[in-house]
Amino acid sequence: DQQVKQNSPSLSVQEGRISILNCDYTNSMFDYFLWYKKYPAEGPTFLISISSIKDKNEDGRFTVFLNKSAKHLSLHIVPSQPGDSAVYFCAASDNNAGNMLTFGGGTRLMVKP
C-alpha cells in the first residue's frame, strides 16, 4: 500500500520554463511534507518543506503547494535550469506516529538547454 505516490516517472522541460512535479498521498494524518532532490551516485538532498497548516511555501525558484482536501502537493521550479535535472522525491511524515519519512517513487526531471 503506497501512501505517497508520484505518478509521473519522468518529466522533460525546456530551460527557462516552469517544471511542475506532482505528488499524491493517502494518509490524512500526514502533517509535514518535504521534497528531496537526488543526483546519480549521491544521496538525496533536502530541497523544501511545508507544514500541513500552510498551503504554500516559497524558497527562491522553488515553491511547494499543498492541497489538503485533495491530498495533493506539487513542486514548482521556475525558471528551470539544466542543473535542476535530477530525480525528485516527495516525502511525508506523521509526527504523532513516529519520526520517519514515507517517500514516493520519484520523478526524473530533465531540463533541456
Place this chain on the structure above:
Amino acid sequence: GAGVSQSPSNKVTEKGKDVELRCDPISGHTALYWYRQSLGQGLEFLIYFQGNSAPDKSGLPSDRFSAERTGGSVSTLTIQRTQQEDSAVYLCASSLGTVGISPLHFGNGTRLTVT
C-alpha cells in the same frame, strides 16, 4: 562540516554471505535512519534510532536484517545470508531530531550487489 559518511560505497557479495554496512552520522545528530532504494523504486524505510530510545524496526523486511547504533553515533546494518533481492542502494540519514523541525541529511549510500 562533514556530512553523513557511509562505507563501503560499493559491495559485491555472493548469495548466502553476511555483509555489514557502516554509517557515520553528522556529529550531534541524535536521530539516525536506514533506508534502501531498489532499482527503479522509491526509498523504503528500514529502521530508525533516536537517542537512547528503543529503535523503530518496523521497516526491516526479514529477521536476516539487523542494525546497531553504538555510543549514540556510528551505526552498522547487518544482512545475514544475503539473497539476490537484497541488492539495492542502502542509504543512511541523520537529523537533529523531529522530522518537522530538522530535515534528514543523507549519505551517498552503499550499493550492494548480491550475485
